[in-house]
Amino acid sequence: xxxxxxxxxxxxxxxxxxxALLVNMQDNDxxxxxxxxxxxxxxxxxNIEKTSVIADKSNAIAYAGVIETLMxxxxxxxxxxxxxxxxxxxxxxxxxxNHDEMQQILEKVENKFEFGLKIFCxxxxxxxxxxxxxxxxxxxxTNHSTETINxxxxxxVNKKLKEHRLEELMLTYVxxxxxxxxxYLDRWNAISKFKKMSTAANIIDAVFLLDKDKKEALIRxxxxxxxxxxxxxxxxxxxxxxxxxxxxxxx
Amino acid sequence: MHDNVIDRSKDITxxxxxxxVLNKGVILTGDIVISxxxxxxxxxGVKLMLCSVETMEQLKSGKPIVEK
Numbered sequence: 001x002x003x004x005x006x007x008x009x010x011x012x013x014x015x016x017x018x019x020a021l022l023v024n025m026q027d028n029d030x031x032x033x034x035x036x037x038x039x040x041x042x043x044x045x046x047n048i049e050k051t052s053v054i055a056d057k058s059n060a061i062a063y064a065g066v067i068e069t070l071m072x073x074x075x076x077x078x079x080x081x082x083x084x085x086x087x088x089x090x091x092x093x094x095x096x097x098n099h100d101e102m103q104q105i106l107e108k109v110e111n112k113f114e115f116g117l118k119i120f121c122x123x124x125x126x127x128x129x130x131x132x133x134x135x136x137x138x139x140x141x142t143n144h145s146t147e148t149i150n151x152x153x154x155x156x157v158n159k160k161l162k163e164h165r166l167e168e169l170m171l172t173y174v175x176x177x178x179x180x181x182x183x184y185l186d187r188w189n190a191i192s193k194f195k196k197m198s199t200a201a202n203i204i205d206a207v208f209l210l211d212k213d214k215k216e217a218l219i220r221x222x223x224x225x226x227x228x229x230x231x232x233x234x235x236x237x238x239x240x241x242x243x244x245x246x247x248x249x250x251x
Numbered sequence: 252m253h254d255n256v257i258d259r260s261k262d263i264t265x266x267x268x269x270x271x272v273l274n275k276g277v278i279l280t281g282d283i284v285i286s287x288x289x290x291x292x293x294x295x296g297v298k299l300m301l302c303s304v305e306t307m308e309q310l311k312s313g314k315p316i317v318e319k
Contacts, residue, residue: 005279008277055273057265057269060268060269060272060273061265061268061269061272063272064268064271064272077276077277078271078272078275078276078277079276079277079279080272080273080274080275080276080277080278080279081272081273081276082273083276083277083278083279084279085279094279116267118263118267235263237263237264237267240267240271241271243271243272243275243276244271244275246275246276246277248277248278249277249278249279250277250278250279
């Protein structure tokens with residue numbers, strides 16, 4: 001029997017009975033959760049058969065459910081699904097070995113939530129609008145000889161140039177939307193990670209780590225931005241445990 | 252239209268959750284043990300899944316699907 005690790009908790013501000021809390025929470029297989037503690041931090045674990053660690057939807061959702069149930073009580077570092085060690089003794093040694101680094105990251109994410117923001121566009125419509133704008137902005141070409149105008153090479157270069165300009169316009173547009181978001185994030189000292197143009201339709205895929213008390217302000221800001229960019233679809237998700245802000249590999 | 256947005260946002264929330272649980276979080280070196288089920292495999296990578304959402308929408312709207 002192995003031990004599945006769900007999260008590393010900070011016990012700094014928790015005065016309740018951790019084991020009593022965990023007894024009331026059961027994971028998806030009905031196994032009891034337990035805590036392995038070391039000097040102010042604890043790993044929440046449960047017994048598990050290695051063969052039952054299958055990456056399917058129900059297991060992943062159940063695993064996330066345990067972490068989210070812990071989230072209101074503790075500052076925590078969520079573990080990736082499938083993190084398994086052989087015994088509580090090994091887990092305790094692991095906590096001891098990684099204690100300082102874990103404490104540092106726990107401090108970084110203390111009193112903070114993660115949010116995800118995805119922004120979608122109708123890519124064909126947006127490209128067509130930008131293409132019209134590009135044509136309007138383009139200065140009419142000067143006269144060339146018939147030979148040059150009909151040149152296949154020139155046609156090809158013009159086509160590529162147009163595509164390149166359209167890409168540039170798309171990026172400028174996406175940057176302007178991102179700048180609107182960053183204006184708010186800077187005000188709140190949020191940490192953020194942005195991916196632009198993940199797919200043709202998903203123009204922005206961002207995650208933020210910000211103070212818990214900024215949640216309502218974030219929702220209002222996204223509503224405002226949605227009004228400013230009516231042709232885009234803003235999808236805000238969260239609050240999440242800080243999955244995207246715990247870049248740490250346990251030794 | 253509004254219902255579509257809600258459905259899509261539910262799908263995205265599930266994808267976001269799966270992406271986080273399976274792909275983010277603290278890593279335990281060498282001990283990630285995940286079997287892949289023959290059926291009900293949900294994780295293909297968010298980018299791929301989002302592409303398939305796009306593809307489904309193109310199908311629904313009757314627009315031609317352009318392979319990228």
